[in-house]
Amino acid sequence: MSKPRIGIYGLTGCAGDQLNILNCEDELLKLFDIFEIKSFVMASSAADEESPLDVAFVEGSVSTEKDLEHLKEIRKKSRLLVAIGHCAVFGGVQSMFTGKKWEETYRAVYGKKDAVSLTRPLPPKPLSAYVKVDAVLPGCPIEKEPFLKLAGLLAKGVVPRHPDFPVCAECKWKENECLLLKGEICLGPLTNSGCGAICPSLNIPCIGCWGPIEKENWEAEAFLLKENGFSVEEVVKRFAIFGGEERAEKLKKFLEGKEG
Amino acid sequence: MRLFKIKKSNLFPFLRGLEGFGELWGPVRKGEKVVYARAKPEEFDLKALRTMIPAKKFLLPPKFTSLKFRESRWEDDYRPKRKVVFGLHPCGIHALNIYHRFYTRLYSDPYYERAKEATLIVGLSCVPDEYCFCYATGTSTVNEGFDLFLTDLGDRLLVWVGSPKGEESLKLVGKYLEDVEQKDISDYVAWRKRRDAAFKLKVDLDGMPEIVSFSYDSPVWEKMGKACLSCGTCTMVCPTCTCFDLEDEYDLKRDEMHRQRFWYSCVFREYSMVAGGHNFREARSERLKLWYTHKLVGFMSEYGAPACVGCSRCVVSCPVGINVVSVVRALRNERTAALWTKMEVSDA
Known part of the structure; x- marks a missing residue:
């Protein structure tokens, strides 16, 4: 059996979830062993963005048009898309303002609405607002143990079920x-x-x-x-x-x- | 049933002697709470009434690995350590008897059986506080379900022997045992009288199976459901709650699947959800009704006693005051000041 191909990506967020994956120091070699990592820009700039993926892990919220384009590209080439971290799953702290208040806050910080020219801002939303999400791992940031369990199940071909009972x-x-x-x-x-x-x-x-x-x-x-x-x-x-x-x-x- | 006594001054050496059976665990105070912990006899709180989590944790821990498997083979290496559990009160032992019935009567649970075998139950008498109501559930005294039971008479303790395992364990502490005299018995009878007069909380469980059954459509459930946080605390702290769930976790390092077994709760929404997404008890009120019907009606008709032992853990644990006492009172149209009764039911 060939190794599942994965990619690890970040949209708008603090990148803490990707960092916590890198923090799985004792298990990193094992992760490299069971997965073929095609893209993980935080760890290596040698990314292959052409190959299709079995699993894409995406952190961060969709907060700009660029985020949205990126997310759609990832979705297109991935069999499974996993939202990791609160931002990707629920929108993050930044989704505290999404409506009129968001516009007011945006203007208060950046001035006129089109003051930022690189990309157009969007009210912060979770990935599921735009694309199909197959599995989620919440947390701010994600924790090492739950991530390793989730990754392990995915490697075995199981799409993990998100529990639904209170902490x-x-x-x-x-x-x-x-x-x-x-x-x-x-x-x-x-x-x-x-x-x-x-x-x-x-x-x-x-x-x-x-x-x-x-x-x-x-x-x-x-x-x-x-x-x-x-x-x-x-x-x-x-x-x-x-x-x-x-x-x-x-x-x-x-x-x-x-x-x- | 054999009966001995030991001097109070010999209690700690007696407990240390029992360590020949296994690790010694008992009630230890940690801040405001009391928990069963592994400790020296001197650290035990002999006056403690209810631990945060009951002794069911010794028989089936909150979460443990029940099976390990790889592609083609599986292994069950669950071997609970031998433990002496000291300080269970009559209510707690009654609860273990309910546990025992549940986990052995129809199907024998191998994990329960192993832990039961590895555990020596040493009970201890108690004097009720303002929350205890075991007199109402008929669980204020106990005749079976323990290996040893100690009754504290001040300067000495009576030692009941409740099982062959208890009898066997006495070989470890034989030098502390003395024969009882008539005065010990009369002192015990007087102690019982004093103890029985000490109950303060009045709860009337008489006729509850009918009252709960007839109250099936009572608005009380709806009101309770509005205030219930569905946090599951009542079921985790209840000494007779047995429900669990299973989930497979992958251990990356060992390349093994671990089948985790963990305490679960009928007040959780997912509990009554079945394949296809249908939920038999979508409403919180329905789930609460299930819990109370199980405790006060279902168990009664099956085993002749309620599945409540009057320990009041739910009374001291529910943040909104949904507990056996307030629910029974509400269903009996009696006055209750529980927080949940104050929440307005909105139209939503």
């Missing part, structure tokens, strides 16, 4: 005290598992970097946080970090509606 389960497996009960703004119940509850295990509340579970009960979470004495602003701010503009706006409306 609270992993948190309880580790016998952590519940930070919501301790009066913190912990977003654990809304956030997907997979990280192994790293932050709450260190007594740091979850800020949601693995993205939401399906049908999350943000209304109950907001109700609880308000009962615990947090202001609308505090709660919305925390939600907005990894929640995207739409989600934060919905939450704000809900909380303000219950204000009077």
Whole structure:
């Protein structure tokens, strides 16, 4: 059997996910052994962009027209496309503003809308807003162990299933005290598992970097946080970090509606 | 059942002696929480009532590798270490009996059986706090399911022997054992009276199977579903929750697939989803109804007792106060101040 051909790419983001792949130092040789790496510009400029790929790993959000073109090219030549990191899967911190607020923020930073001439900016969105995504690995940044497991399954021809249960389960497996009960703004119940509850295990509340579970009960979470004495602003701010503009706006409306 | 006593001053040497069976684990206080941990007897919290996670973790750990396989062969090398688990209270031992029934009655679970074999259960008497309600679930005393059970009478402890394994383990600590006298028995009876009078939380579980069954369409479920975070904490901390899931993980270094078995929860949305994407219990209220029906109705008709042992872990763990006590009270139209009852049900 020939080795699966892969490519590792970055759109708009901090490149932290690609860096964490490079950080798999003990396993890098094994990765090179099981995959034929066609393109990984962060690691080597000798990239082959002509060959078709079995798997493309893409990090970063689509934030410019150039990103979008690049993404479409990658999609065209790849059998499977895997979104890695919060930006690629959910839009990232930058998707805090996507609508009118994005335009205002853009103008405040860059002046006139066409001030940047290299490419045209777009409101930041996840890959799935434009192309078919076959598998995802969230996290900000992605973690080494989950990446290696995902890569391993792909090498075996398995398209990995994304779990859909909150990180609270992993948190309880580790016998952590519940930070919501301790009066913190912990977003654990809304956030997907997979990280192994790293932050709450260190007594740091979850800020949601693995993205939401399906049908999350943000209304109950907001109700609880308000009962615990947090202001609308505090709660919305925390939600907005990894929640995207739409989600934060919905939450704000809900909380303000219950204000009077 | 044989009965001995040991001097209180001999408790630590007695426990150290039992280490001849395996690693010694017991309740250890860590900040505000208590967890079962491997420790010296001097580090155990003898007054602790409920650990964060119950003793089920010794019989089936939260996550473990159940099988390893390559292209053409598989291997099951799960061999739990021999452990002495000290400090289980009657409710906890009742919970283990429920576990035992579940994992051995219809099909024998090999992982459970191995851990059970490797574990020596040493119970310890307790005095209830404001959350305990084991008197209501009929689990405040226990006659089976332990290897040894110690009742603390102040200057001495009575030692019940509950199994051949317990009997065997006494060979390790024979020098501390003394015969009981009539006074020990009368002191024990007086202790029981004092203990039984110490319960503060009033919960009435009488008639719950019918009440839960008849309340199938009660608006209480809908209200509860609105406030439930679906975090799964209730099921992780519940000593009688048995559900698990399996997932294959690839170990790149060893070129092996590892079949991981881990605690799962019926309050998670994916739990009741089947192939094709249909979900039998899409609504949170339906999932909660399942949990409470299982605990208070289904188990009752199958085994003659509820699958709740009154430990109150759900009571102290649910961030919005959905727990056996508040749910039973709500279904009985009794007053409850639980947080979930205060959340307004919107039209959405």
